[in-house]
Amino acid sequence: MLDPHLLRTDLDGIAQQLSVRGFTLDSARIADLERQRKIIQVETQALQAERNSRSKGIGQAKAKGEDVQPLLDAVASLGDKLKAAEQQLHVIQEQMDEILLGVPNLPHESVPAGVNEEDNIEISRWGEPTIFDFEAKDHVDLGEKLGLDFESAAKLTGSRFMTIVGPLARLHRALIQLMLDTHTGEHGYTECYVPYLVNRDSLKGTGQLPKFEEDLFYIGDDHGYYLIPTAEVPVTNMVRGEIISDEQMPLRYAAHTPCFRSEAGSYGRDTRGMIRQHQFEKVEMVQMVRPGDSYETLETLTSHAEKILQILGLPYRKMVLCAGDMGFSASKTYDLEVWLPGQSAYREISSCSNFEAFQSRRMKARWRNPETGKPELLHTVNGSGLAVGRTLVAILENYQQADGSVMVPEALHRYMGGVERLTATT
RNA sequence: GGAGAGGUGGCUGAGUGGUCGAAAGCGGCGGUCUUGAAAACCGUUGAGGGUUUAUCCCCUCCCAGGGUUCGAAUCCCUGCUUCUCCGCCA
Known part of the structure; x- marks a missing residue:
């Protein structure tokens, strides 16, 4: 939510800034x-x-x-x-x-103008797109032989679900372990476990409701609960209605959760494979910081997500989203896009955003400023570190061998009980 | 699922329907004292909003939402939640 005081005093100015992201106030x-x-x-x-x-x-x-x-x-x-x-x-x-x-956040002054992803700007690149001396397969063809099964999941539930069986399932779990261990051990985050079902107030707090109800899975029982679309919702809402003391700041949380998205309105997109699923795993980083620190935090938090890609040796590029492509609640967003040889394209694997006080105003999440002694809205910053399913895709496609087997990245060996290569199970 | 007891400021904890936004204690902040510190003593100390140059003043908030009343922290209803006991259960 925007500052109501600002709306009262500078309505035209706000309308102007919102028009940059294609919103008419x-x-x-x-x-x-x-x-x-x-x-x-x-x-x-x-x-x-x-x-x-x-x-x-x-x-x-x-x-x-x-x-x-x-x-x-x-x-x-x-x-x-x-x-x-x-x-x-x-x-x-x-x-x-x-x-x-229903009014989205104001874009930060450093955010480029633009209407869609065409106008996003590349900031940097790490690694080179993987080259093969054979014809690269995509993760569906590779995974088929390694325990990745969409037909089975379609029987169990429906489209946009998957089952994974065998060492590939373990690799999926190993990724989660690696990510959490890195963020807690090296980046200063506190691991937390949170509910996967949340109430409406929580979804309102982070900005999914009331406007994006159709993107969510609603549990139609007496409780009025929704499945979380991201760990951002429960983790960020831990500070809803709280006043945080200065000594506790900044709060840094990392959590692994499944994420559930209805994907309404994306029927034709990414129908093949596990790029776009109704259920996927994600490790999320969330920070609550002093208002003056949030842009610096956005940089470091993004670097924490990058670190995971680097450890795994996955080539990626860092994009700054243009005003028109940003999410509803964000002031500024960096997307990390990993190289997928199967698509010969960079695809989003992490999204890191500064929300400034947009979420905390909705949540009444505050921090006591020691200089004034008064509570002030804190700033929230979060990002994926990383989307686990898409990381698995990236590993399959970037580490594939001519015979259809897949090498396990070095950093995952300790989590794989000695397995260094995934080979066909059939 | 059944029975019972609670939810009050940063914390603990009082509060016969009428100056109660709320006693007291702890904590915090300022001061006196002290070479310094502690102790002691004195003062101060919730949040949001309206009006205002600012002060003053006014409104709202005692889990949430309704209701009764001239007047509600206090009485009634609903929901949420915490604790205790019983049952069930991973």
């Missing part, structure tokens, strides 16, 4: 509601003040043993007037909230 409606809000709030508060002072008077008169009936008669009509005013104010505030909850 209904300035007229907001200005109108704001005008009404002001009038009715003042009126409501005046009525409340009158009620309070008169009630106080009644209490005092009663204490002295005086007859309070005339005083009661005098306030008879006040209650209805007040109730009507409060109701009116409530309605306006709800309308305002509804609009505000």
